[in-house]
Amino acid sequence: MTPDPPGHPPSALPQPVDPPGATHVVAGVIVDARGRVLLARRTAGRELAGLWEFPGGKVEPGETPEAALARELDEELGIEVELGDPLMVVPHLTPTRRLRLDVRGIRAWRGTPKGYEGQALAWVQPGALPRYDMPDPDRPVVAALLQPDHCLVTPPPGPGDSDATWLAALESALARGVRRVQFRMPGIDRSRRQQLLANAALHCAAAGAQLLVNGDARLACESGLGLHLPAARLRECRARPVADDQPLSASCHDAEELKLAQALGCDFALVGPVHPTPTHPGHGGIGWAGFEALREQASLPIYAIGGLGVDDIAAARSHGAQGIAAIRGLWEA
Ligand SMILES: Nc1nc2c([nH]c(=O)n2[C@H]2C[C@H](O)[C@@H](COP(=O)(O)OP(=O)(O)OP(=O)(O)O)O2)c(=O)[nH]1
Numbered sequence: 001m002t003p004d005p006p007g008h009p010p011s012a013l014p015q016p017v018d019p020p021g022a023t024h025v026v027a028g029v030i031v032d033a034r035g036r037v038l039l040a041r042r043t044a045g046r047e048l049a050g051l052w053e054f055p056g057g058k059v060e061p062g063e064t065p066e067a068a069l070a071r072e073l074d075e076e077l078g079i080e081v082e083l084g085d086p087l088m089v090v091p092h093l094t095p096t097r098r099l100r101l102d103v104r105g106i107r108a109w110r111g112t113p114k115g116y117e118g119q120a121l122a123w124v125q126p127g128a129l130p131r132y133d134m135p136d137p138d139r140p141v142v143a144a145l146l147q148p149d150h151c152l153v154t155p156p157p158g159p160g161d162s163d164a165t166w167l168a169a170l171e172s173a174l175a176r177g178v179r180r181v182q183f184r185m186p187g188i189d190r191s192r193r194q195q196l197l198a199n200a201a202l203h204c205a206a207a208g209a210q211l212l213v214n215g216d217a218r219l220a221c222e223s224g225l226g227l228h229l230p231a232a233r234l235r236e237c238r239a240r241p242v243a244d245d246q247p248l249s250a251s252c253h254d255a256e257e258l259k260l261a262q263a264l265g266c267d268f269a270l271v272g273p274v275h276p277t278p279t280h281p282g283h284g285g286i287g288w289a290g291f292e293a294l295r296e297q298a299s300l301p302i303y304a305i306g307g308l309g310v311d312d313i314a315a316a317r318s319h320g321a322q323g324i325a326a327i328r329g330l331w332e333a
C-alpha cells in the first residue's frame with residue numbers, strides 16, 4: 001500500500017482486495033414494501049441449477065462491484081437500482097473455485113422486477129428464507145438477515161460480586177440490545193451456577209434473548225436452554241447432544257472443528273481469537289485473514305471473537321462473519 005502523501009488526511013478503511021483467482025460475485029437484497037425479499041431461481045443447464053439465490057452475478061474485469069450489481073439487476077430483472085449498505089462478504093471455497101459473495105442492500109429501485117433470463121422469481125418473507133434451497137455461501141447471508149449480529153459470552157461474577165450485581169450487569173447488557181447470550185461460568189460451583197442460570201433464563205426470556213449454556217449438556221437439557229460446546233467437547237461429540245429445536249453452538253479453532261460443528265448441525269460457531277485477548281494469553285490472534293481462511297471452508301454462521309466489540313461488526317461482516325462475540329466488549333457499558 002502506498003502511504004498517504006504528507007498533508008493529506010489518512011484515507012478511509014482500506015478496500016478489501018480479492019485474493020488472486022477469487023471470483024467476485026455481487027448480489028442484492030431487494031425488499032418490497034411488505035418486507036418480503038426477492039429470490040431468483042437458477043435456470044436449468046447452469047451450475048447450481050434449481051437453487052434460489054439473491055439476484056446478481058460476476059463482477060467483470062475493470063468493473064466496480066457497484067457498477068456490476070447495477071448492471072446485473074438491470075439485465076436480469078429490468079430494474080434500475082440505488083444501492084444501500086453492504087450486508088456481508090462471504091469468502092467461500094467450492095470444489096472448483098474460490099468465491100467472494102458480496103451482498104449489498106438495495107435502497108430503492110425503479111421498474112417491476114421480471115425474470116428477463118427465464119428465471120422464476122419469489123417474494124419471500126424473511127422468516128421463510130431458510131426453507132429455500134440456496135447455494136452454500138448464502139447460508140451465512142440468510143443468517144445475517146435473521147439472527148443477532150452480536151453474542152455475549154458472560155464473565156463469571158468477580159471476586160466479592162454478589163449474584164444481584166452480576167444479574168444487574170446482564171440486565172443492562174440486554175437493555176443495550178444483546179439478544180444472544182452464552183452462559184459461561186468457569187470456577188463457579190454447581191449450585192451457584194444453577195441459581196444464576198435460572199435467573200439469567202428469566203431475564204433473557206423477558207428480553208426475547210436466546211440463552212445457551214457453556215459445556216453442561218445436562219444443565220442445558222434440564223432447563224430447556226441451548227448448549228454451547230467448547231472445542232474439546234465438540235471433538236468428543238458423535239451426534240447432536242441436544243434436541244433439534246434446542247440451539248447448539250460450538251467454539252472452533254480449525255477447519256476440522258468447523259466441519260464437525262457443521263456436521264453435528266450446530267446453528268452457529270465462534271471462531272477466534274481474531275486479536276490477542278487477556279483470556280488467551282500468549283496467543284497472537286489469527287487476524288482477519290486467518291478468520292477468512294476458516295470461514296471459506298464452512299457454511300454455518302460464524303461469530304468472530306477475540307478483542308472485538310460492537311464497533312467491529314461492520315468489519316466482521318466484510319470478512320464473512322455473522323458479527324462479533326465478546327465477553328468484556330459486550331459486558332461493560
Ligand atoms: N447471483 C448470485 N450468485 C450466487 C449466490 N450464491 C452463490 O453461491 N452464487 C454463485 C453461483 C455462481 O457460481 C456465481 C454467480 O455466477 P453466475 O454464473 O450466476 O454469474 P452471472 O449472473 O454473471 O452469469 P453468467 O453471465 O456468468 O452466466 O455465484 C447468490 O446468492 N446470488
Ligand SMILES: [Mg+2]
Nearest residue numbers: 055056057058
Ligand atoms: Mg446471475
